[in-house]
Amino acid sequence: MTTKAKILSFLLILVGSLNxxxxxxxxxxxxxxxxxxxxxxxxxxxxxxxxxxxxxxxxRKLGSQEEANQLYSVTQDAVKNQGEQDGKIATNNTLYKDxxxxxxxxxxxxxxxxxxxxxxxxxxxLERSAxxxxxxxxxxxxxxxxxxxxxxxxxxxTDGTDGxxxxxxxxxxxxDNKDMITSIDLLVGYxxxxxxxxxxxxxxxxxxxxxxxxxxxxxxxxxxxxxSEYGLDADGAPLSTVKPTAEGKLIYTVQLARGMxxxxxxxxxxSAAFIWTxxxxxxxARVPSFLKEGFPGxxxxxxxxxxxxxxxxxxxxxxxxxxxYKKIAEAYPxxxxxxxxxxxxxxxxxxxxxxxxxxxxxxxxxxxxxxxxYANQGKKGFWGALGDSYRKVLDQSLxxxxxxxxxxxxxxxxxxxxxKYLKTESERPIAYGLKSKIALLYRSMKMYNxxxxxxxxxxxxxxxxxxxxxxxxxxQLANWPAQPDFADKxxxxxPERTKLLSIYETVSTIKNGDDWTMLAHIGLLxxxxxxxxxxxxxxxxxxxxNPNNKFAMEAGGLLLNEFFEAKRWDDVVDxxxxxxxxxxxxTVKGAVLNYKPLLADALFKGGTEALAKNNFQKxxxxxxxFSIVFPSEPRFASAGHSLAFAYKGLNKLVPALNVCKNITxxxxxxxxxxxxxxxASDWAAADRNTWEYAFYFYQKYLADYKNETNVPxxxxxAAELYFKRKLYGWASRLYTDQSMxxxxxxxxxxxxxxxxxxxxxxxxxxxxAYSSAQRIIELSGPTDPARYHAFAFMGRYVANSxxxxxxxxxxPKLLAISKNSKEVLESxxxxxxxxxxxxxxxxxxxxxxxQLRDPEGTVKKYYGRFEDERKNYLNVCQVGITSYCAPAMxxxxxxxxxxxxxxxKIQIAETLGPNRVNSFKVFKQLQVxxxxxxxxxYGDQALRLAKQGTTTPSWKEEITKSLExxxxxxx
Numbered sequence: 001m002t003t004k005a006k007i008l009s010f011l012l013i014l015v016g017s018l019n020x021x022x023x024x025x026x027x028x029x030x031x032x033x034x035x036x037x038x039x040x041x042x043x044x045x046x047x048x049x050x051x052x053x054x055x056x057x058x059x060r061k062l063g064s065q066e067e068a069n070q071l072y073s074v075t076q077d078a079v080k081n082q083g084e085q086d087g088k089i090a091t092n093n094t095l096y097k098d099x100x101x102x103x104x105x106x107x108x109x110x111x112x113x114x115x116x117x118x119x120x121x122x123x124x125x126l127e128r129s130a131x132x133x134x135x136x137x138x139x140x141x142x143x144x145x146x147x148x149x150x151x152x153x154x155x156x157x158t159d160g161t162d163g164x165x166x167x168x169x170x171x172x173x174x175x176d177n178k179d180m181i182t183s184i185d186l187l188v189g190y191x192x193x194x195x196x197x198x199x200x201x202x203x204x205x206x207x208x209x210x211x212x213x214x215x216x217x218x219x220x221x222x223x224x225x226x227x228s229e230y231g232l233d234a235d236g237a238p239l240s241t242v243k244p245t246a247e248g249k250l251i252y253t254v255q256l257a258r259g260m261x262x263x264x265x266x267x268x269x270x271s272a273a274f275i276w277t278x279x280x281x282x283x284x285a286r287v288p289s290f291l292k293e294g295f296p297g298x299x300x301x302x303x304x305x306x307x308x309x310x311x312x313x314x315x316x317x318x319x320x321x322x323x324x325y326k327k328i329a330e331a332y333p334x335x336x337x338x339x340x341x342x343x344x345x346x347x348x349x350x351x352x353x354x355x356x357x358x359x360x361x362x363x364x365x366x367x368x369x370x371x372x373x374y375a376n377q378g379k380k381g382f383w384g385a386l387g388d389s390y391r392k393v394l395d396q397s398l399x400x401x402x403x404x405x406x407x408x409x410x411x412x413x414x415x416x417x418x419x420k421y422l423k424t425e426s427e428r429p430i431a432y433g434l435k436s437k438i439a440l441l442y443r444s445m446k447m448y449n450x451x452x453x454x455x456x457x458x459x460x461x462x463x464x465x466x467x468x469x470x471x472x473x474x475x476q477l478a479n480w481p482a483q484p485d486f487a488d489k490x491x492x493x494x495p496e497r498t499k500l501l502s503i504y505e506t507v508s509t510i511k512n513g514d515d516w517t518m519l520a521h522i523g524l525l526x527x528x529x530x531x532x533x534x535x536x537x538x539x540x541x542x543x544x545x546n547p548n549n550k551f552a553m554e555a556g557g558l559l560l561n562e563f564f565e566a567k568r569w570d571d572v573v574d575x576x577x578x579x580x581x582x583x584x585x586x587t588v589k590g591a592v593l594n595y596k597p598l599l600a601d602a603l604f605k606g607g608t609e610a611l612a613k614n615n616f617q618k619x620x621x622x623x624x625x626f627s628i629v630f631p632s633e634p635r636f637a638s639a640g641h642s643l644a645f646a647y648k649g650l651n652k653l654v655p656a657l658n659v660c661k662n663i664t665x666x667x668x669x670x671x672x673x674x675x676x677x678x679x680a681s682d683w684a685a686a687d688r689n690t691w692e693y694a695f696y697f698y699q700k701y702l703a704d705y706k707n708e709t710n711v712p713x714x715x716x717x718a719a720e721l722y723f724k725r726k727l728y729g730w731a732s733r734l735y736t737d738q739s740m741x742x743x744x745x746x747x748x749x750x751x752x753x754x755x756x757x758x759x760x761x762x763x764x765x766x767x768x769a770y771s772s773a774q775r776i777i778e779l780s781g782p783t784d785p786a787r788y789h790a791f792a793f794m795g796r797y798v799a800n801s802x803x804x805x806x807x808x809x810x811x812p813k814l815l816a817i818s819k820n821s822k823e824v825l826e827s828x829x830x831x832x833x834x835x836x837x838x839x840x841x842x843x844x845x846x847x848x849x850x851q852l853r854d855p856e857g858t859v860k861k862y863y864g865r866f867e868d869e870r871k872n873y874l875n876v877c878q879v880g881i882t883s884y885c886a887p888a889m890x891x892x893x894x895x896x897x898x899x900x901x902x903x904x905k906i907q908i909a910e911t912l913g914p915n916r917v918n919s920f921k922v923f924k925q926l927q928v929x930x931x932x933x934x935x936x937x938y939g940d941q942a943l944r945l946a947k948q949g950t951t952t953p954s955w956k957e958e959i960t961k962s963l964e965x966x967x968x969x970x971x
Contacts, residue, residue: 034313037341040303042274045267046220047160048107050190053217054152054183059104068105079125096129109263123156144173148180164191182212193224194234222253223271236278251290265298273300297331322349340382343370360417394418398437432461463510474500484520486554491528501525516549547582557586557593564598569606572598600630608642616649637667641676657684657693677701685721694721712744728763732756739775750779754786770797788821795827799834807831829882836872845902855908856923863927866899886951889942890959896935903928939963
């Protein structure tokens with residue numbers, strides 16, 4: 001039978017046992033033999049140690065199992081593909097070095113089965129790959145080393161029975177490699193020592209080099225010596241008697257192993273255990289302490305421990321046997337199948353110990369340790385069987401305690417250990433029998449509080465009879481009435497009432513929580529214990545599901561009054577909604593309570609309080625309901641005012657404005673109406689989409705609150721909004737009203753007049769703007785900039801109207817203030833330019849040269865015309881540089897050109913004689929030159945002023961194009 005099968009068979013017997021205690025006692029009486037649990041085959045691992053010693057210098061050291069596994073996978077792939085690359089020396093070099101590293105790691109970590117299973121195969125691969133490399137290598141030294149490792153691979157492959165003889169011829173080739181020579185001598189010495197015929201020679205050989213080999217070699221030597229002194233061969237067969245020094249050799253080896261890594265401990269202890277057991281074949285021979293102390297989790301050591309444990313078990317030394325198994329179990333990880341079998345054996349032995357000692361404390365300690373270890377296993381397997389077994393022990397203990405003749409210590413012990421176990425048992429059906437008995441024991445000992453607590457617990461499994469016992473007892477302890485009393489406010493017996501509350505709550509749950517007798521008791525108990533909130537939550541929930549009960553209505557009336565007195569508006573609203581939806585009326589001491597006035601107060605106050613805390617969603621909810629449900633309530637307008645703010649807080653601007661409009665129209669006597677209108681105006685003005693609302697509210701305020709001190713500011717705000725909306729007429733009218741209102745401060749009147757003039761000047765009627773300008777002059781002081789602004793506009797106005805008289809009348813007034821205002825100066829320039837345009841006439845020569853009697857006089861006439869025409873345009877620039885100066889200069893170039901054309905056309909007949917003709921031409925040229933020079937000067941001045949930016953962009957463009965083009969043509 002395999003180890004795994006043995007373990008499963010043992011566990012199945014254990015789980016199926018109905019009374020483990022009795023079965024184990026019977027087994028002990030019958031002298032039943034127990035099968036070992038730990039399955040381990042001892043072997044002599046000296047060849048592994050010799051191999052590790054031989055390869056230590058040259059093998060690469062791997063750092064972890066993961067690294068070794070990865071390298072193993074790579075080498076196996078390489079071995080599979082080796083046929084394609086046999087002729088590549090580099091491949092075989094890398095491969096055999098990797099195999100060497102793997103063998104070094106696996107042989108020094110033989111505690112893992114997967115490592116042990118790989119060793120022979122790797123030995124065979126090393127034998128082949130190292131031999132291939134030796135054949136291909138052109139370096140004799142490297143080839144010899146490879147041959148050495150090839151033979152070592154053969155040694156490993158054959159479990160140390162072959163390959164050594166092939167190493168002897170290599171000694172000459174490796175004479176310069178001291179380490180390999182020493183390794184060959186060690187391997188040869190070992191081979192000789194394993195045969196009786198050559199044992200002496202072999203031991204002498206290895207002793208000569210013992211100081212030159214590694215720790216692996218030294219241990220191998222000591223184990224070889226111990227094997228020899230115990231009189232055994234390599235297979236463990238006896239050859240001779242045991243020498244007195246044999247055990248000393250083995251002890252020395254074991255002591256060396258204690259400081260080694262776990263893998264090497266496994267190798268050494270496996271060999272040591274093999275030697276000792278082969279030398280001690282007696283079934284009753286106990287293992288010496290040096291072989292079984294320490295080395296936790298080392299399989300061969302655990303194997304020896306169990307050997308002793310089985311001997312103690314057969315001798316019925318159960319406690320000693322249990323101790324040895326516990327020592328073994330310490331090193332096993334949780335979840336290991338073998339550990340479960342070991343722990344089952346430990347429990348079996350501890351039960352046998354209890355049968356003798358009746359010491360329940362010791363058994364409970366063992367149970368607790370084992371139960372904790374297997375806590376995640378559940379009902380199946382060892383965990384479940386362990387619980388069954390221990391419960392039978394406890395059940396017997398309780399039966400003893402319930403006997404009338406039981407002593408107090410027996411009763412106390414039964415309660416103590418049963419209670420402790422029950423705290424750990426989560427399966428209620430399993431625990432029920434023990435709990436029932438312990439409850440009976442409490443009652444027999446008059447421990448009523450404990451009895452109640454236990455009945456409460458087991459009532460969860462069998463409710464009716466157990467709760468009946470619990471409620472009856474606890475009600476007497478708590479001094480609590482059978483019928484709910486809503487007027488009772490007593491707070492006595494608090495601990496007892498706390499327990500009673502717990503019982504009632506449990507019963508209520510069983511009855512689906514809709515029994516108002518239970519709910520009333522629970523709520524009143526909670527209140528008496530200070531848990532008013534708990535009572536509220538319970539009763540409110542009950543009222544929602546089942547309000548048609550006299551206790552329900554009493555609870556509702558009590559809650560509603562308390563909520564209102566505490567200003568808990570949310571709760572008042574919710575409770576009122578509940579009564580309305582269920583069509584019931586709360587009561588107080590049987591009398592109906594009218595809840596609607598309370599609801600109105602809660603909606604109004606709750607909504608305004610929510611608004612103050614910026615809880616706009618809640619404010620809207622409450623104030624909307626107030627407005628719908630109580631339209632005739634005196635606080636309706638105030639509620640609407642607050643509702644508008646709540647809407648605004650939620651960015652619902654249009655609903656906010658509609659509410660404001662509704663209150664504005666329907667509640668003219670609302671004390672905060674003016675404030676409401678202004679607030680609505682501000683909101684509406686901030687969003688282009690609601691400007692129409694703003695116009696409405698502004699006009700409403702201006703119409704209904706004419707005498708308010710802020711009317712001027714409101715009028716300006718409205719006018720500017722109209723202006724933004726491009727409703728310039730409305731804006732102008734409001735500013736005109738501002739300027740004409742006697743209730744408006746003079747400075748604001750003046751500003752209104754200025755704004756009205758500017759709007760009309762730019763977008764409206766110039767005549768209307770002129771009226772505003774006159775109003776500005778009426779309101780302004782002599783040096784007021786607004787006065788200059790108004791005069792400047794009036795100058796432009798008369799200039800545009802082409803009224804020469806008006807122009808002549810206003811010009812002196814403008815001149816008087818021109819030094820104080822650039823705008824006024826511009827206005828004068830414009831008047832003079834317009835006057836020059838009005839008075840100017842085109843210079844055209846309509847003369848017939850044949851009829852001229854006085855040619856020089858005709859030239860003078862047209863030159864005089866030039867002089868007359870240019871006076872008005874020259875007058876434009878005399879007031880100063882304005883934007884009209886450059887255009888006037890441009891106009892003068894045109895007049896000069898007209899004059900030049902007129903004078904150039906005047907001719908004299910050549911028949912009048914040379915002197916006469918020459919005299920005329922000289923005179924004419926003199927006049928022409930003066931006009932040309934004037935034209936040039938005017939053009940230069942116009943171009944210079946335009947480029948300096950003294951005129952408008954349009955005039956600058958015209959002047960530049962005209963004069964620069966003309967200049968280019970001249971060139």
